[in-house]
Amino acid sequence: MAVPPEGTPCWADAMFGDVEGAKRFYGEVLGWTFGEESSEYGNYTQAYANGKAAAAVVPPMPGQEGMSQWCLYFASSDVAATAAKIRENGGAILMEPMEVGEFGSMCLARDPGGVVFGVWQAGTHEGFDTAMDDPGAFCWAEIFAREPEKSDTFFPAVFGYRQQRLEDDGIDFRLYTLGKETIALGRMKMTDDFPQDIPPWINVYFNVPDCDDAVARATKLGGVLRFGPMSSPFGRFAALSDPQGANFSVIDTGTTEGEMPEITDLS
Structure with a gap:
C-alpha cells in the first residue's frame, strides 16, 4: 500500500478507560477483530476489518483520563515541518513531534477554533489498510x-x-x-x-x-x-x-x- 498524499486522512485511534469494553462494543458493531496489545507503546491495540488495519484503541496515559474521543490523523511527509506550519497558522501543538519506533512519527495539534487532530509521518505503518467501501473501514x-x-x-x-x-x-x-x-x-x-x-x-x-x-x-x-x-x-x-x-x-x-x-x- 502506498503512503497517502500529504493531508489525506490516514489513521484513527481512540483512548478508552475500558479498552476491553471498547473492543467488545466495536467488535460487535463494526465486526472488528483486535491484535495483541503493544506494551512498549502503552498497550496500543490495532483493530482489523476482515484482516486489514482499520483503527486502534489504547488506554489513556496518566493525566489524560476523561471522556473518550476518536482522533483522526492526517498524512505528512515531514511531521516536524507540518508542526511548524500549524504554529505559523495559529494552531497549537499539544504533543510535540515524536518517533514511534520504526512505525513512523506523529504529533497532536489543535486548530485555532479548537479542533483536535493528529499528524502521521509513515514509517513501516502507512495508515489504513482498508478500502473505504470495506465493511468496518x-x-x-x-x-x-x-x-x-x-x-x-x-x-x-x-x-x-x-x-x-x-x-x-x-x-x-x-x-x-x-x-x-x-x-x-x-x-x-x-x-x-x-x-x-x-x-x-x-x-x-x-x-x-x-x-x-x-x-x-x-x-x-x-x-x-x-x-x-x-x-x-x-x-x-x-x-x-x-x-x-x-x-x-x-x-x-x-x-x-x-x-x-x-x-x-x-x-
Whole structure:
C-alpha cells in the first residue's frame, strides 16, 4: 500500500478507560477483530476489518483520563515541518513531534477554533489498510466547527486543501480536496442545536453493510443514538456515541436516496 498524499486522512485511534469494553462494543458493531496489545507503546491495540488495519484503541496515559474521543490523523511527509506550519497558522501543538519506533512519527495539534487532530509521518505503518467501501473501514470524516471560518483558513494553509461548498440552504458545509481529488473530508458548521458544552471535534464515519442493523447493535450494547438513521444521496447514516462517550458515525454507502446536491468550487 502506498503512503497517502500529504493531508489525506490516514489513521484513527481512540483512548478508552475500558479498552476491553471498547473492543467488545466495536467488535460487535463494526465486526472488528483486535491484535495483541503493544506494551512498549502503552498497550496500543490495532483493530482489523476482515484482516486489514482499520483503527486502534489504547488506554489513556496518566493525566489524560476523561471522556473518550476518536482522533483522526492526517498524512505528512515531514511531521516536524507540518508542526511548524500549524504554529505559523495559529494552531497549537499539544504533543510535540515524536518517533514511534520504526512505525513512523506523529504529533497532536489543535486548530485555532479548537479542533483536535493528529499528524502521521509513515514509517513501516502507512495508515489504513482498508478500502473505504470495506465493511468496518473508515470512509469519511467531518470537522464540526463552531467558528468555521477559522478551520476554512487553517486547514488549507497547512495541508494545501482546495474547498468546495455544498449548495444547501439548511447547512453550512464544505468539502476539502487535494487538487481535484476528494479526500473523504468535509467541514460542518455547528449550529445552536449543539449544546454549548460540546467542543468542536472531527467526527469519523465507518462503513457498515446495514446502517439500521449497526444502530440496533450499538444501542443494545449501551451506545446512544444521536441522529438518524437517515437516508441521503451519499448513503444511509446515523450518528452515535459509544458507551464510553466517544462520538462516531456509521454509514451504508450502498443505500442511497435523493439527488446529489450542487457543489461550487471556491478555490
